[in-house]
Amino acid sequence: MTDIVVFVETSVSGELRPSAAELLTAAARLGSPVAVVVTTAPLDASTAADLGALGAATVFNAVSRLLTTSLTGVQTAALAKAVEQFSPAAVILSNTLDGRDIAGRLSARLGAAVLLDAVDLRLDAGTIVATHSVFGGAYLTESSVDSGLAVVTVRQASIEGSAPAAAGQLTSVEIESQPLTSGVIDSIDDIVVASNRPELRGAKTVVSGGRGLGSAEKFVLVEQLADALGGAVGASRAAVDAGYIPQSHQVGQTGITVSPQLYFALGISGAIQHRAGMQTAKTIVAINKDEDAPIFEIADFGVVGDVFSVVPQLIDALNSRKP
Amino acid sequence: MKIVVLIKQVPDTYGERVLSPDTGWVDRAASDRVIDEINERALEVALTYKDSAKNTEIVLVTMGPAEAKDALRKGLSMGADSAVHILDDSLEGSDALATATTLAASLKREGFDLIVTGNESTDGRGGVVPAMVAELLGVPSLSFVSSVVITDDRVSGVRSDDTQTLQVHAPLPALISITEGSPDARFPSFKGIMTAKRKPLSVLSFAELGAEHPSARSRVVSNTERPARAAGRTITDDGSAGSQLVDYLVAERLI
Ligand SMILES: Cc1cc2nc3c(=O)[nH]c(=O)nc-3n(C[C@H](O)[C@H](O)[C@H](O)COP(=O)(O)OP(=O)(O)OC[C@H]3O[C@@H](n4cnc5c(N)ncnc54)[C@H](O)[C@@H]3O)c2cc1C
Ligand SMILES: Nc1ncnc2c1ncn2[C@@H]1O[C@H](COP(=O)(O)O)[C@@H](O)[C@H]1O
Numbered sequence: 001m002t003d004i005v006v007f008v009e010t011s012v013s014g015e016l017r018p019s020a021a022e023l024l025t026a027a028a029r030l031g032s033p034v035a036v037v038v039t040t041a042p043l044d045a046s047t048a049a050d051l052g053a054l055g056a057a058t059v060f061n062a063v064s065r066l067l068t069t070s071l072t073g074v075q076t077a078a079l080a081k082a083v084e085q086f087s088p089a090a091v092i093l094s095n096t097l098d099g100r101d102i103a104g105r106l107s108a109r110l111g112a113a114v115l116l117d118a119v120d121l122r123l124d125a126g127t128i129v130a131t132h133s134v135f136g137g138a139y140l141t142e143s144s145v146d147s148g149l150a151v152v153t154v155r156q157a158s159i160e161g162s163a164p165a166a167a168g169q170l171t172s173v174e175i176e177s178q179p180l181t182s183g184v185i186d187s188i189d190d191i192v193v194a195s196n197r198p199e200l201r202g203a204k205t206v207v208s209g210g211r212g213l214g215s216a217e218k219f220v221l222v223e224q225l226a227d228a229l230g231g232a233v234g235a236s237r238a239a240v241d242a243g244y245i246p247q248s249h250q251v252g253q254t255g256i257t258v259s260p261q262l263y264f265a266l267g268i269s270g271a272i273q274h275r276a277g278m279q280t281a282k283t284i285v286a287i288n289k290d291e292d293a294p295i296f297e298i299a300d301f302g303v304v305g306d307v308f309s310v311v312p313q314l315i316d317a318l319n320s321r322k323p
Numbered sequence: 324m325k326i327v328v329l330i331k332q333v334p335d336t337y338g339e340r341v342l343s344p345d346t347g348w349v350d351r352a353a354s355d356r357v358i359d360e361i362n363e364r365a366l367e368v369a370l371t372y373k374d375s376a377k378n379t380e381i382v383l384v385t386m387g388p389a390e391a392k393d394a395l396r397k398g399l400s401m402g403a404d405s406a407v408h409i410l411d412d413s414l415e416g417s418d419a420l421a422t423a424t425t426l427a428a429s430l431k432r433e434g435f436d437l438i439v440t441g442n443e444s445t446d447g448r449g450g451v452v453p454a455m456v457a458e459l460l461g462v463p464s465l466s467f468v469s470s471v472v473i474t475d476d477r478v479s480g481v482r483s484d485d486t487q488t489l490q491v492h493a494p495l496p497a498l499i500s501i502t503e504g505s506p507d508a509r510f511p512s513f514k515g516i517m518t519a520k521r522k523p524l525s526v527l528s529f530a531e532l533g534a535e536h537p538s539a540r541s542r543v544v545s546n547t548e549r550p551a552r553a554a555g556r557t558i559t560d561d562g563s564a565g566s567q568l569v570d571y572l573v574a575e576r577l578i
Binding site for chain 1 (some may be wrong): 336337338340342347361418419420423443445447448449450451452453454455456457458459461462463464465466467479482484485486487488489490491492493497503504537538539540541542543544545546547548549551552553554555556557558559560562563564565566568569571572575577578
């Protein structure tokens with residue numbers, strides 16, 4: 001069977017990122033998954049076994065001390081080595097900052113074409129076909145590469161299911177030289193997420209707040225409703241710009257794209273760029289005091305009212321249902 | 324210091340954007356065309372440096388159809404010194420690698436100390452062209468950075484997502500791609516608009532770059548428009564909206 005190389009992202013301390021499972025699932029549909037993991041110290045057997053359980057037939061561990069000082073350089077070199085060794089049909093990466101950076105470097109280095117931000121991957125008569133959701137889900141397109149290796153990035157939290165467990169056979173290489181074309185990392189801070197709310201990407205329920213919340217203090221109302229519903233917290237760009245919440249919560253054209261079962265828009269006007277990130281939600285609920293707000297054009301249930309009176313009522317009603 | 328800013332003209336995100344049914348490419352004629360907002364911020368990064376280091380030269384480069392000239396004129400009116408437009412029918416429908424190959428060839432010809440780009444374009448949303456360009460030119464790149472600091476011989480920035488925050492730097496010559504975390508761009512001044520018309524804008528064909536089209540390419544094989552979303556029910560709060568909403572969520576089995 002053709003090999004499919006998967007780039008597995010890890011935290012600084014070497015824990016697998018959740019995208020590993022998705023990428024291996026996608027890869028297993030196309031061929032035999034080779035998981036490439038880059039670490040500063042040799043990978044322990046249990047992590048290789050974990051990757052095997054997630055579907056990796058082979059685990060290719062590139063070890064380099066330079067990982068924490070060279071910006072994506074070691075990872076690109078490791079993938080180029082894996083391509084040389086396995087002659088895969090595709091290299092699959094997550095559509096993250098690192099994933100896209102490495103995909104671009106690798107594609108240019110090897111002269112391989114890219115398929116970007118795939119929401120699905122399948123094999124069609126031997127050809128790898130990627131599905132993309134374009135212009136905020138207004139279009140679905142499919143693409144493929146004409147010939148040779150395909151370098152593919154996959155949108156986070158978009159691949160469903162799981163791959164059958166495989167051997168997870170561990171092989172290692174060392175990467176020593178400093179890649180000339182890398183930026184230099186001066187320091188790394190892992191962000192520790194203290195909350196037990198679900199991740200915004202892939203959450204079944206998302207509660208987002210906009211400029212209508214008025215201040216960072218009052219934005220807590222959004223979090224309270226999210227917690228009452230067990231959902232994730234999102235925001236409009238205006239709320240991010242006003243400093244109510246960090247940019248990593250931004251939903252929309254230049255933020256995260258979500259497609260939950262239930263999306264709440266609180267004090268959000270529904271500008272087209274915001275809609276581009278959430279209009280594929282199954283059900284949309286909007287609360288806004290302006291009856292002409294464009295968000296009502298796409299809301300399944302709209303409430304014309306003040307968030308500061310409607311949302312507390314809603315939270316009370318939700319809490320009183322709980323046993 | 325010579326800073327080249329890569330500018331892309333895109334369909335205005337404020338309007339409806341259309342894919343051509345037969346090619347799956349962006350139908351550029353169907354929407355208003357604007358300079359991508361992220362590229363205005365990229366130019367602002369260069370202009371801010373020039374404010375403090377007057378002997379800085381800022382060159383804009385775009386690859387695109389004839390109308391992309393308007394994006395360059397806007398950039399010139401904001402304060403860039405000159406512009407290069409790569410215009411060639413053979414470039415229509417270019418994928419990321421073909422675009423990067425063309426841009427890299429023009430950058431080699433132009434020369435640079437620093438290249439500033441947007442992190443991702445609003446039409447393609449690929450976000451890989453900058454890394455490709457840097458790789459093809461053999462220079463280090465800092466992708467997806469904000470809080471950019473430029474000095475004579477190096478550039479630094481902060482690169483952050485929901486998992487990590489990195490402090491990064493690179494010696495010049497280098498490429499950076501900046502995020503929306505970079506400040507909003509200035510408006511063109513009246514004087515800027517008047518002098519923009521006299522600033523040099525050169526047009527180059529692909530052949531003049533002496534590059535070759537890459538042999539590998541990606542292709543759109545199908546393209547389906549999704550039906551637009553329709554509005555549902557809207558109520559006006561009379562004090563009972565909260566409980567009506569809960570009833571709705573229960574009926575829809577959402578809670
Ligand atoms: C290139 C580009 C990319 C962009 N990307 C994004 C993106 O990714 N995400 C994004 O969201 N935007 C994005 N935008 C910005 C977008 O155009 C809007 O400016 C933004 O979405 C507006 O946010 P908002 O709805 O919170 O603010 P506003 O438009 O100011 O709306 C606030 C709403 O709150 C309502 N309100 C006020 N007080 C109350 C109250 N007490 N109770 C109930 N309702 C109240 C008001 O009636 C109003 O409708 C982008 C723009 C551009 C040009
Ligand atoms: N055709 C183009 N002409 C000039 N610059 C471009 C072009 N395409 C992409 N870029 C640059 O690369 C950045 C990222 O684009 P992309 O990789 O296409 O998402 C843009 O913000 C531009 O700075």
